[in-house]
Amino acid sequence: MVDRGTFRVKKGMAEMQKGGVIMDVTNPEQARIAESAGAVAVMALERVPADIRAVGGVARMADPEMILSIMEAVTIPVMAKCRIGHFAEAQVLEALAVDYIDESEVLTPADEKYHINKHQFTVPFVCGARDLGEALRRIGEGAAMIRTKGEPGTGNVVEAVRHLRVVMEQIRAVLNAPAEELMTLSKQFGAPYELILEVRKLGRLPVVNFAAGGIATPADAALMMLLGADGVFVGSGIFKSADPLKRAKAIVEATLHYDNPEVVARVSRGLGEAMPGIDMAVLTDADRMQIRGV
Amino acid sequence: MTTDDTPKIRPNSKDLNVEGNLQQDFSGLTIGVLALQGAVAEHVQCVERCGGRALAVRRGGLLADVDGLIIPGGESTTIGRLSNLFGFREEIRELAAAGKPVLGTCAGAILLARTVQGQDPIIPLMNITIVRNAFGRQRESFETDLTIPVLGMEPYCGVFIRAPLITGVGEGVDVLASFGEGIVFAREKNLLAVAFHPELTEDLRLHRYFMGMALEYRKSKVESQKSKVES
Numbered sequence: 001m002v003d004r005g006t007f008r009v010k011k012g013m014a015e016m017q018k019g020g021v022i023m024d025v026t027n028p029e030q031a032r033i034a035e036s037a038g039a040v041a042v043m044a045l046e047r048v049p050a051d052i053r054a055v056g057g058v059a060r061m062a063d064p065e066m067i068l069s070i071m072e073a074v075t076i077p078v079m080a081k082c083r084i085g086h087f088a089e090a091q092v093l094e095a096l097a098v099d100y101i102d103e104s105e106v107l108t109p110a111d112e113k114y115h116i117n118k119h120q121f122t123v124p125f126v127c128g129a130r131d132l133g134e135a136l137r138r139i140g141e142g143a144a145m146i147r148t149k150g151e152p153g154t155g156n157v158v159e160a161v162r163h164l165r166v167v168m169e170q171i172r173a174v175l176n177a178p179a180e181e182l183m184t185l186s187k188q189f190g191a192p193y194e195l196i197l198e199v200r201k202l203g204r205l206p207v208v209n210f211a212a213g214g215i216a217t218p219a220d221a222a223l224m225m226l227l228g229a230d231g232v233f234v235g236s237g238i239f240k241s242a243d244p245l246k247r248a249k250a251i252v253e254a255t256l257h258y259d260n261p262e263v264v265a266r267v268s269r270g271l272g273e274a275m276p277g278i279d280m281a282v283l284t285d286a287d288r289m290q291i292r293g294v
Numbered sequence: 295m296t297t298d299d300t301p302k303i304r305p306n307s308k309d310l311n312v313e314g315n316l317q318q319d320f321s322g323l324t325i326g327v328l329a330l331q332g333a334v335a336e337h338v339q340c341v342e343r344c345g346g347r348a349l350a351v352r353r354g355g356l357l358a359d360v361d362g363l364i365i366p367g368g369e370s371t372t373i374g375r376l377s378n379l380f381g382f383r384e385e386i387r388e389l390a391a392a393g394k395p396v397l398g399t400c401a402g403a404i405l406l407a408r409t410v411q412g413q414d415p416i417i418p419l420m421n422i423t424i425v426r427n428a429f430g431r432q433r434e435s436f437e438t439d440l441t442i443p444v445l446g447m448e449p450y451c452g453v454f455i456r457a458p459l460i461t462g463v464g465e466g467v468d469v470l471a472s473f474g475e476g477i478v479f480a481r482e483k484n485l486l487a488v489a490f491h492p493e494l495t496e497d498l499r500l501h502r503y504f505m506g507m508a509l510e511y512r513k514s515k516v517e518s519q520k521s522k523v524e525s
Contacts, residue, residue: 013455016333038371077456256331
């Protein structure tokens with residue numbers, strides 16, 4: 001008997017990515033650059049978040065033609081994004097055999113009330129979260145991997161830090177509370193009670209958690225690892241910079257040796273211009289991708 | 295923190311009825327876990343649950359003191375690139391040549407293979423031919439019960455994630471488990487190649503088997519030193 005798509009197999013796939021960097025790519029050439037730089041996976045999308053911001057309008061799942069061309073170009077896993085709640089797009093991505101689906105706030109949500117029932121899929125899902133409750137609700141819906149949201153396409157790490165800090169702080173609250181307070185914590189966080197118990201048993205999130213949304217430099221990546229991320233997503237930060245290959249390699253090394261400042265210092269030298277950043281103060285609520293689908 | 299729900303790690307009941315060599319005392323052993331990328335923490339936990347000490351190794355120069363080495367699963371492309379980058383190849387080669395056991399799981403098995411279909415080998419130590427992603431993409435990943443005689447009669451749950459398959463073995467290689475047409479667990483002297491993920495289950499038998507090899511290495515070392523002293 002062979003069991004496909006069990007939660008252990010879905011979650012295990014994310015475990016294999018730990019300590020690694022997942023990079024946004026928009027064509028096969030970028031995918032090959034990411035692979036040769038040591039990325040553990042690529043995220044195939046039509047535009048990086050910075051361009052989605054610039055272009056505006058409705059951002060949808062990428063053209064299957066483009067996703068397939070990226071799948072052919074590399075041997076590392078290929079992830080792709082669908083809109084929040086758009087389970088038909090997710091079915092298309094599963095039919096294309098992408099390795100992981102990101103139900104992502106970077107695209108324009110298709111459903112403002114419900115997320116996809118991810119248990120129904122054989123392909124695993126990653127979802128964004130800004131706090132423990134959001135993370136555990138997504139896991140409750142079947143997500144096998146979490147990424148803290150940050151604010152995509154800004155090159156500004158402040159929101160990524162905020163979200164990871166909040167998740168870690170709330171995990172510590174769960175670990176330190178006496179048993180009789182857990183139900184109230186579950187209510188406060190808006191998190192399924194059973195998963196709160198799971199967090200308490202494991203001392204961490206029940207699935208792998210990567211940091212995302214604003215990581216632009218090797219030191220940004222190291223910071224997120226030091227704060228407790230299992231790995232990082234880099235979206236616009238690589239291919240919006242002056243020297244993508246060099247920067248991609250540097251971020252891979254910094255993620256691996258996050259606790260060795262000498263390595264981070266060495267790889268940070270002479271990388272050229274980073275992507276231009278955006279101050280959070282200039283973003284209106286309508287510009288904030290992180291508040292979509294919570 | 296209250297004590298009522300503190301997690302306790304108990305020996306798996308499955309461990310009780312296997313051969314004696316899986317139940318040895320591993321408390322004196324230090325097992326290195328190559329910590330470049332991937333399922334490092336899971337292997338560390340398995341080693342510790344077997345009673346040994348685990349050393350996550352991310353820099354060169356730390357492998358001299360270990361009694362055995364685990365190369366975990368992860369992205370084989372990435373791990374191969376990184377082990378090259380950080381000069382681990384030579385160190386791993388020396389460790390294996392000294393007779394210390396090496397366990398490669400999934401991507402780790404690819405690293406050890408002499409022949410990797412479609413690409414250059416990475417640290418060609420084992421006389422095996424391996425095919426990457428032999429079962430297809432992630433949606434084809436699966437778990438299944440395997441028969442592994444060296445681990446006892448109980449079936450062993452093999453978790454296969456974008457798994458490789460050993461398609462051929464050369465002289466001196468024993469096949470310890472197969473699945474369908476392919477080989478999923480092979481041994482050549484002190485080297486083990488495993489296509490699945492023993493670190494993702496609660497069953498510690500495979501780690502115990504490996505640590506038994508490390509113990510044997512230790513004993514043989516002690517004896518050869520003794521005989522040197524006597525002569």
